[in-house]
Amino acid sequence: MSQQTLNVRRMLCPLPVIRTQDKVKTLQSGDILSVECTDPGVMQDIPAWCRINGHTVLEARAENGEYVIVLQVV
Numbered sequence: 001m002s003q004q005t006l007n008v009r010r011m012l013c014p015l016p017v018i019r020t021q022d023k024v025k026t027l028q029s030g031d032i033l034s035v036e037c038t039d040p041g042v043m044q045d046i047p048a049w050c051r052i053n054g055h056t057v058l059e060a061r062a063e064n065g066e067y068v069i070v071l072q073v074v
Contacts, residue, residue, distance in 0.1 A: 003032040037067045
């Protein structure tokens with residue numbers, strides 16, 4: 001199992017979700033991906049994408065104008 005970080009700061013919807021999807025395709029089941037964003041829309045968009053695709057959101061937090069979604073690939 002690996003842990004990766006994806007920087008999608010300064011990208012607006014739908015790019016953070018598209019980049020997350022592209023990155024997840026390169027990962028293995030059980031891997032952890034931390035997505036770092038500045039678009040507040042990701043707080044709804046990425047968890048919704050995870051539900052549709054069966055991935056698990058481990059954490060979603062906002063800090064200092066940035067948003068971090070941590071997900072586990074299934």
